[in-house]
Amino acid sequence: MSNVKAERIWSRLMSLAEIGATSDGGVTRYSYTELEAKANERVRSFMKEAGLETGYDAVGNLFGVKKGKTDETILVGSHVDSVPNGGNFDGPLGVLAGIEVLESLNEQGIELSHTVKVMAFKDEEGSRFGLGMIGSRAVAGILTLDELEMKDADGVRIKEAMEQQGYHPESIAEAALNNVRAYIELHIEQGKILEQAGVAAGVVSGIAGPCWLRLKCTGEAGHAGSTPMNQRRDALVGASLIIAEIERIARSTPDLVATVGQIQVKPGGTNVIPGYSEWTLDLRHVHEDIRNQAEAKIREAAETIAKERQLTLEIEELQRISPAPCAEAIQETIKGSLIEEGIDPVTLPSGAGHDGMQFTGKWPMGMIFARSKDGISHNPKEWTSKEDVQTATSVLYRTLLTLDKK
Numbered sequence: 001m002s003n004v005k006a007e008r009i010w011s012r013l014m015s016l017a018e019i020g021a022t023s024d025g026g027v028t029r030y031s032y033t034e035l036e037a038k039a040n041e042r043v044r045s046f047m048k049e050a051g052l053e054t055g056y057d058a059v060g061n062l063f064g065v066k067k068g069k070t071d072e073t074i075l076v077g078s079h080v081d082s083v084p085n086g087g088n089f090d091g092p093l094g095v096l097a098g099i100e101v102l103e104s105l106n107e108q109g110i111e112l113s114h115t116v117k118v119m120a121f122k123d124e125e126g127s128r129f130g131l132g133m134i135g136s137r138a139v140a141g142i143l144t145l146d147e148l149e150m151k152d153a154d155g156v157r158i159k160e161a162m163e164q165q166g167y168h169p170e171s172i173a174e175a176a177l178n179n180v181r182a183y184i185e186l187h188i189e190q191g192k193i194l195e196q197a198g199v200a201a202g203v204v205s206g207i208a209g210p211c212w213l214r215l216k217c218t219g220e221a222g223h224a225g226s227t228p229m230n231q232r233r234d235a236l237v238g239a240s241l242i243i244a245e246i247e248r249i250a251r252s253t254p255d256l257v258a259t260v261g262q263i264q265v266k267p268g269g270t271n272v273i274p275g276y277s278e279w280t281l282d283l284r285h286v287h288e289d290i291r292n293q294a295e296a297k298i299r300e301a302a303e304t305i306a307k308e309r310q311l312t313l314e315i316e317e318l319q320r321i322s323p324a325p326c327a328e329a330i331q332e333t334i335k336g337s338l339i340e341e342g343i344d345p346v347t348l349p350s351g352a353g354h355d356g357m358q359f360t361g362k363w364p365m366g367m368i369f370a371r372s373k374d375g376i377s378h379n380p381k382e383w384t385s386k387e388d389v390q391t392a393t394s395v396l397y398r399t400l401l402t403l404d405k406k
């Protein structure tokens with residue numbers, strides 16, 4: 001029995017949901033804002049209740065530590081930032097479950113060989129600046145000063161936002177960790193596989209790699225009434241034709257997913273032919289070569305359409321992360337934990353990106369998924385039952401104890 005208490009996780013989840021709550025029960029919590037700082041301080045209070053040593057690293061990743069007999073560290077983590085009007089489980093469940101596991105061990109007076117550090121990584125979602133996983137990149141020692149030049153919708157650069165929150169861009173290298181044994185993350189599945197399999201939790205085989213682009217079309221604004229159709233350089237029509245091609249290419253490539261999540265049109269008058277359009281593309285696949293081939297086809301189609309429509313096209317790369325395999329040994333450990341919990345192990349890929357991707361090649365990474373109701377996520381209707389929270393957290397507890405013995 002793991003002795004973890006879902007009730008405690010649940011009340012903390014609901015408490016955290018108050019910070020950045022939206023009118024329809026969702027949450028909007030962007031990185032390096034006062035709101036996120038408030039959320040981090042609330043999580044920090046939970047870490048203190050759990051008897052952990054707490055602090056923030058050089059980029060503002062919040063951490064809570066349970067000292068072990070050795071300094072070799074097992075990292076457990078996730079994030080508390082969100083997408084716009086997201087759900088209340090995506091990220092917080094993993095952080096709060098990690099705290100609960102350590103609190104339960106402390107309550108039982110169980111000492112571990114390894115030191116365990118539970119972390120709330122900064123800006124996993126990339127919602128504000130377009131660069132995701134800022135905190136875990138810094139922990140992996142791969143965050144660059146160039147990346148801190150990326151701007152939010154108000155033109156505020158990441159480095160300025162960091163400074164506003166009291167962090168120093170020039171010291172980001174200090175956040176890099178070493179002497180790490182492994183990283184494990186509990187996260188909601190955000191899909192329907194576990195629900196269809198009828199199980200509360202599962203083990204992740206690997207994480208699909210996202211490539212984010214921003215495409216910009218420039219044509220010519222004009223009068224909607226007096227400009228014949230064959231004399232227009234309509235930037236929205238250009239965007240629409242390109243997006244239709246993206247959809248066609250994605251639907252004809254098995255397991256590829258392509259999403260246009262944001263689009264802007266200027267000047268935006270009803271009677272004005274759009275002279276400018278820009279939109280984002282989120283392209284993913286568990287195999288990098290298939291993703292890259294699809295990207296090449298999309299780029300070619302976009303250039304052809306822009307030429308035909310006498311538009312200028314600019315394509316900006318926002319982020320490109322390679323797909324990340326989960327360590328076989330940790331997958332086996334998680335399967336063992338699932339069996340101890342009386343669950344037939346279901347192994348599944350993650351279409352969603354996660355902080356653990358940044359640790360590929362650094363230390364072994366593994367993920368546990370908790371069942372998502374109707375597979376909904378990035379949506380206020382995102383939901384995982386308290387019973388499933390109990391089960392998934394017990395699987396995390398067992399996995400940590402087994403890893404600690406290795």
Ligand code: HGY
Pocket residue numbers: 124125126132351352353354
């Ligand atoms: O975009 C993602 O896959 C994750 O939610 N950051």
Ligand code: MN
Pocket residue numbers: 083090125352378
């Ligand atoms: Mn997410």
Ligand code: MN
Pocket residue numbers: 079090091124187354
């Ligand atoms: Mn997430």
Ligand code: MN
Pocket residue numbers: 072114181406
């Ligand atoms: Mn060890």
